[in-house]
Amino acid sequence: MTPKTLFEKVWENHLVQPQTDDLPAVLYIDLHLVHEVTSPQAFTELRQRGLKVRRPDRTLATMDHSTPTTPRGLDGLIPVTDSQAAAQLDVMRKNCADFGIPLFDLGTTNQGIVHVIGPEQGLTQPGMTIVCGDSHTSTHGAFGALAFGIGTSEVGHVLASQTLLQNKPKTMAVTVNGRLENGVTAKDIILAIIAKIGVGGGTGYVFEYRGEAIRALSMEGRMTICNMSIEGGARAGMIAPDETTFEYIKGRPRAPQGEDWDRAVAYWRTLPSDEGAVYDHEIVLNANELVPMITYGTNPGMGMPITATVPDPERAEDASSRMALEKALRYMDLQPNQPLLGKPVNVVFIGSCTNSRIGDLREAAKMLRGRHVAEGVRVMVVPGSQNVKRQAEAEGLDKVFRDAGAEWREAGCSMCIAMNGDQLQPGEYAVSTSNRNFEGRQGKGGRTFLVSPLTAAATAIRGVVTDPREFMREMEYA
Amino acid sequence: MEPIKTFSGKVVSLPINDIDTDQIIPARYLKVTDKAGLGAACFSDWRYEADGSPKADFPLNKPEHQGASILIGGHNFGCGSSREHAPWALVGAGFKAVISTYFADIFRNNALKNGLLPVVVDQETHRQLISLAEEDPTTTVTVDLASQTVILPDGRAVSFPIDGFSKHCLLNGVDQLGFLLGLGDKTAEYEADHPARVNTL
Numbered sequence: 001m002t003p004k005t006l007f008e009k010v011w012e013n014h015l016v017q018p019q020t021d022d023l024p025a026v027l028y029i030d031l032h033l034v035h036e037v038t039s040p041q042a043f044t045e046l047r048q049r050g051l052k053v054r055r056p057d058r059t060l061a062t063m064d065h066s067t068p069t070t071p072r073g074l075d076g077l078i079p080v081t082d083s084q085a086a087a088q089l090d091v092m093r094k095n096c097a098d099f100g101i102p103l104f105d106l107g108t109t110n111q112g113i114v115h116v117i118g119p120e121q122g123l124t125q126p127g128m129t130i131v132c133g134d135s136h137t138s139t140h141g142a143f144g145a146l147a148f149g150i151g152t153s154e155v156g157h158v159l160a161s162q163t164l165l166q167n168k169p170k171t172m173a174v175t176v177n178g179r180l181e182n183g184v185t186a187k188d189i190i191l192a193i194i195a196k197i198g199v200g201g202g203t204g205y206v207f208e209y210r211g212e213a214i215r216a217l218s219m220e221g222r223m224t225i226c227n228m229s230i231e232g233g234a235r236a237g238m239i240a241p242d243e244t245t246f247e248y249i250k251g252r253p254r255a256p257q258g259e260d261w262d263r264a265v266a267y268w269r270t271l272p273s274d275e276g277a278v279y280d281h282e283i284v285l286n287a288n289e290l291v292p293m294i295t296y297g298t299n300p301g302m303g304m305p306i307t308a309t310v311p312d313p314e315r316a317e318d319a320s321s322r323m324a325l326e327k328a329l330r331y332m333d334l335q336p337n338q339p340l341l342g343k344p345v346n347v348v349f350i351g352s353c354t355n356s357r358i359g360d361l362r363e364a365a366k367m368l369r370g371r372h373v374a375e376g377v378r379v380m381v382v383p384g385s386q387n388v389k390r391q392a393e394a395e396g397l398d399k400v401f402r403d404a405g406a407e408w409r410e411a412g413c414s415m416c417i418a419m420n421g422d423q424l425q426p427g428e429y430a431v432s433t434s435n436r437n438f439e440g441r442q443g444k445g446g447r448t449f450l451v452s453p454l455t456a457a458a459t460a461i462r463g464v465v466t467d468p469r470e471f472m473r474e475m476e477y478a
Numbered sequence: 479m480e481p482i483k484t485f486s487g488k489v490v491s492l493p494i495n496d497i498d499t500d501q502i503i504p505a506r507y508l509k510v511t512d513k514a515g516l517g518a519a520c521f522s523d524w525r526y527e528a529d530g531s532p533k534a535d536f537p538l539n540k541p542e543h544q545g546a547s548i549l550i551g552g553h554n555f556g557c558g559s560s561r562e563h564a565p566w567a568l569v570g571a572g573f574k575a576v577i578s579t580y581f582a583d584i585f586r587n588n589a590l591k592n593g594l595l596p597v598v599v600d601q602e603t604h605r606q607l608i609s610l611a612e613e614d615p616t617t618t619v620t621v622d623l624a625s626q627t628v629i630l631p632d633g634r635a636v637s638f639p640i641d642g643f644s645k646h647c648l649l650n651g652v653d654q655l656g657f658l659l660g661l662g663d664k665t666a667e668y669e670a671d672h673p674a675r676v677n678t679l
Contacts (some may be wrong), residue, residue, distance in 0.1 A: 054665075057679045058676065128675070151560055151590065161665060162669075165657075169568045440504055
């Protein structure tokens, strides 16, 4: 038999109808995650056509994007003061009630960022197809699922038919050899990959991350990497399931139990790419050479080692890259050849579907424990879900953050998307663990440096962009 | 959806690489539950001053570019967020096609579902179109879907790629959801052969 990649195995196992010269493949979708921002128009379409949701049992809704993360009121509820957001949330409630879809409503036990709750519940499993009207759906690929973002029309297609029309993407092996130095994290790996290939470098591909450095990562680190596949242009990124994967899933509320578990694991073990499987393209990185990364520009491809200096447009490869870099530096108000270490920031944001899981918060808390954030810097810590929040509080992390002078908030997308009240003011600089540094992404006129949770915590303490390895040495941090 | 065959329109250029969907429509406009009315917010942060007045030097605001229906964008147009609000906003702002050298995947898919044609041309044609749009704002080009060509003012026809199914759907106004629902029996067969491993209820 021809050796197959992980992607090919999952793809072929979900074909309702294979691709032909005239027609894209019809792909069956195992799990459809839904949130309030990209679904209302799809439900409207279903209503207008008198359609039902084909498989509400394979659909799950949450609220995350337009939800405030401000503390609960005396009634225990999270107040929604933005009337437009409140109306959108009400529409989500009505749609879920009318169509029989389970909903993790604002502030309830399991609510959280859509890409945090799937894995947390054990719904995200190897070999599945998972979609959501959200480009960071690629996160779930960390489990060896084929997971990708779709538009609202396609949300309607999946709601009504549980299938999607898809042209088969190409495959790219992203091999990361070697081992990470202390203070260098999964976030730095993915920022380095995107800096290498650019924001369009993966368009048309599904990435498969592999190699020693990927194998050594926790599931949370793997999710951070797969999450940002789309920032390199790839709709999906996948990592072959292994013992780390099974260990993470086992015992979660929606994970298979008993004999079902054994059957599931036996199947999952068949998924990794076969020896000799062929990829359309491969890139290779050496983890030993990586240092903490930071972005300087207005897309995630504009990233560099934190110890480097801002690139000079004069040295750009061609006219259009020079223009793009000049435009970015103008927006960021940075000079060519300037170092970013020591650059004062106004806000530090620790959160988002990239870096808001318990492991991320533990890392940040280790560094902030017994220290205080710099005067005049606003530090926001936003857990990815209510479960993450409770876990962090059980471990006393909330107290570490509060004692350090950081804000401990309710779960949601928060300042990653700035449509929920959490946003930068024009001209402000943020160091952020989120995934996008586009112009205005964190608030109109706001300027974003993307970094790891460790770099964010180190920067919070100093108030200026700081290499976390300074603290690592100081703390003999293991 | 209305069938699309051929159309002519004035061009306006925004020759910036990697225009992300956050620029096409910033997230704060995504609290709507409708598709309509997003045209005014298209490129909002590039188009308006802090006080809401239009920026005079932004191409889409210039009097000579009013009524343009074909946007020439830079390489990797539409990267970033999957928001279909981006094509809704562009369509709302009067655009029927975007011409670039490269489109991000999700944007291209979303555009095709909303009758907004993503037209990929070679770099030379792209440069020529940008110059034409800047030199003569009355420049009009024709996009002919059936022959998959862009017809330039000098009469030159440049072909562009589009997958057969999307072309068929656009030319005939085919409803893709209707097509998928028509496969309901095959989907049921698939489901019978592949029992669910999760249940969200």
